[in-house]
Each structure stands twice: as structure tokens, then as C-alpha cells.
Amino acid sequence: MRFQTFTTQGVALKERYEAWRERAWPSMAKMMRTDKPSGEFYSHIRSYQLGSMVLQEARMTGQTYTRTSQLIRSDGMDGISLGVSLAGRVHGETAVGSYKAGPNSVLFGDLSAPYTHNSTNAHYVTLVFNRKDIQRLVPHIDGLHGLVMTGKDAAPVVRQVTSLLQQLPDASDETGAHLGDGLTGAFLSLLNSTGTVSLSEEAHLSRLRTEVRWIIQQRFREADLDVARIAAMSKVSRATLYRAFSDGEGISAYVTRVRLQMATAALADSGDVRLISEIALSVGFDQVCNFNRAFRRIYGCTPRDWRHHSRTIGAAA
The missing domain is CATH 2.60.120.10 (Jelly Rolls)
Structure with a gap:
């Protein structure tokens, strides 16, 4: 970045x-x-x-x-x-x-x-x-x-900023924009905790999106991470969760994108000698065929082709 x-x-x-x-x-x-x-x-x-x-x-x-x-x-x-x-x-x-x-x-x-x-x-x-x-x-x-x-009111923002400082040097500009969205959500949560302002419904949904994205970032490797589990961890109904993600990328699509981003990084790493099937399972896909299908849909090629192309470019550089 x-x-x-x-x-x-x-x-x-x-x-x-x-x-x-x-x-x-x-x-x-x-x-x-x-x-x-x-x-x-x-x-x-x-x-x-x-x-x-x-x-x-x-x-x-x-x-x-x-x-x-x-x-x-x-x-x-x-x-x-x-x-x-x-x-x-x-x-x-x-x-x-x-x-x-x-x-x-x-x-x-x-x-x-x-x-x-x-x-x-x-x-x-x-x-x-x-x-x-x-x-x-x-x-x-x-x-x-x-x-x-x-104290406890400031602690969530302090933790998030401390974690963010460790991520930023290696983050892409696109990832940085998403991290900025997360900080906006943390800011809204802090505003809400002051008791001096009233958040709009959209602000509450924005705060929920931030919390959900944080949960997904921490738990994407769990194959059973679905909408029902995320709703339970967020302490909201599935209907509220769907409403929070209704205007843009859906929640299931976000989970898939996070998993694929981690997979592409592993595939491009010449030091990662794991089989493609092992990488797929490690990032949360329950079946390799689902991983291959999602990968081709998003990136337009197979994971094997991605690995070969990425490592060839890396070796040439």
C-alpha cells in the first residue's frame, strides 16, 4: 500500500x-x-x-x-x-x-x-x-x-487500530479501502456508545456490516461458517443480516471472496508446497469441486493455471 x-x-x-x-x-x-x-x-x-x-x-x-x-x-x-x-x-x-x-x-x-x-x-x-x-x-x-x-468503551477501537497497523504495510490499495470501511463502522459503534447521538438505521446496518466482516475475517477457515452461524454470533436475525448486505456484495459472496483471496496468495507463494486440495480445505471450502468452481467463476481460470502463471512471473522478476 x-x-x-x-x-x-x-x-x-x-x-x-x-x-x-x-x-x-x-x-x-x-x-x-x-x-x-x-x-x-x-x-x-x-x-x-x-x-x-x-x-x-x-x-x-x-x-x-x-x-x-x-x-x-x-x-x-x-x-x-x-x-x-x-x-x-x-x-x-x-x-x-x-x-x-x-x-x-x-x-x-x-x-x-x-x-x-x-x-x-x-x-x-x-x-x-x-x-x-x-x-x-x-x-x-x-x-x-x-x-x-x-476503558471498555475505547477498547474495541484501540484493538482494531492496533491490529490494522500490523496489516497496512503489506495490504493492497483495494484492501486498504475495505479496512477504511471497517474503521468507519468502529467509529459509528463508538459514537453510539457515547449516548449523545442517535444513529440512523443505515448507521446501525453499517456498524453491523463492519462487525460481520470482522467475524468472517477471523473465521473464514471454518467450513461450517454460514449465514445462520454468522447471524447467531452477531446476535441478529438472518433477515437483519440479509438487509445489511442487500445493497452490494451479499454475505455469502463476501465469505467466498475472502477465502479465495487467501487461496490465491497461497497459490502464488513458491514456498507453499501444499496440494491445491489442501489449500482449498485450509481456507474453508468443504469440497475441492466447490473451490474449483468458485475460483474459475471469479478469476476465469483454474487454480492450477493461477499457480503456474503466478509462480512463473515471480521467478522471472
Whole structure:
């Protein structure tokens, strides 16, 4: 997956802030005012584009951001942010008060509202969502700017983001977009847990789709993973499950796609010496003939042809 990266590692201590500041990214100089630190300063940042969402992972200390009303008027940035604190601490001020966030906490932010944000030895992940995408599902999200969530409320998002950071370096752009959809669902679940907003029916269905996709990603190897089992694990009726997946790819089709994606990766791996039948069973198909039929329907060739072609190209490269 494509990403941008920046680090002050190897830069002299006295020159780090200026080296960081002179970069439009990641200093975000056009949308933030920053103050030169009086003490230690470092910044290691990596940014990914997940569909319409931006994910930025940062390890930093000594940074102070201020988003002013003047900057808001001039740059037109209007996203909703979710900050996930994994280590260290951050604190800041909004128009209605101050906030503090330590490890394993989540902070809501609104880029259309002023605030100041400080970091100390922080490992911090920022997710920036398109406001229109969120408001389509949650029409009224006022009053969340600067809200910090901790403990069991924040734990699901913290776990998902931590897992995601391990997956992203090897993920494709297409997979990244799907992972972004999953984070949107996690964001909606977190909004719902605040008790301060009312989710639309579509938002509830979007959240359900995220949960179901997560279940499938974890259990696709189980041959008996069918709609009835998934509905039971999701604690909804099969009718609700079908409704959640009615507008796009069906739930059974999604299970098949996940299994086939894992199979194609194994077939292309020259170090994987298993028989094709063994690979088929390992990714959740109960019969090899069903695997062959699904593979040909999706990829237009047999698994054997795919393996030969993929490994021939790999050897030539």
C-alpha cells in the first residue's frame, strides 16, 4: 500500500523542529499553527489513504498544534477526526474546556472547530473521516469535540487500530479501502456508545456490516461458517443480516471472496508446497469441486493455471 513517511531520526536535535516545520506534510503547516518547543522534539510519522479516509500514525514529543478560526476559514478543512492514543499522553483545549488522553484512549475532534493539541512521548494514531460520509449516517454530531473515551468503551477501537497497523504495510490499495470501511463502522459503534447521538438505521446496518466482516475475517477457515452461524454470533436475525448486505456484495459472496483471496496468495507463494486440495480445505471450502468452481467463476481460470502463471512471473522478476 502506498504511504508517506517522515522522520527526524538522524537530524540534529536543534534542527529537528525546522526540518519538520518546513514540510507542508506532516507539519500540516497550512492548517495548523505550531510553536517551537523549548525542550526535546522528535517526530516519526507515516500516513495512509484508506479510501476516503486518512490514517496517520505518529510517534512524537514536544509538538503543539493550534487550529485557529482564521485557519479554519481559509483552508476549508471540515473533517471529523478520531485520535487513538496508544502510548504517552496528549492534552489540549477546545472552546468548551480542556482534555487529557493517556494510553488506550480515544479522542473525538472536529477540524471545523478551534483547538490546541500537545503531545508528550506519544504514540498516536489519527483517523480523519469525511464529514459528509459520517453525517449521512449520523446527522447530528455536535458536542463531541474534545470528548475523550477510555476503558471498555475505547477498547474495541484501540484493538482494531492496533491490529490494522500490523496489516497496512503489506495490504493492497483495494484492501486498504475495505479496512477504511471497517474503521468507519468502529467509529459509528463508538459514537453510539457515547449516548449523545442517535444513529440512523443505515448507521446501525453499517456498524453491523463492519462487525460481520470482522467475524468472517477471523473465521473464514471454518467450513461450517454460514449465514445462520454468522447471524447467531452477531446476535441478529438472518433477515437483519440479509438487509445489511442487500445493497452490494451479499454475505455469502463476501465469505467466498475472502477465502479465495487467501487461496490465491497461497497459490502464488513458491514456498507453499501444499496440494491445491489442501489449500482449498485450509481456507474453508468443504469440497475441492466447490473451490474449483468458485475460483474459475471469479478469476476465469483454474487454480492450477493461477499457480503456474503466478509462480512463473515471480521467478522471472
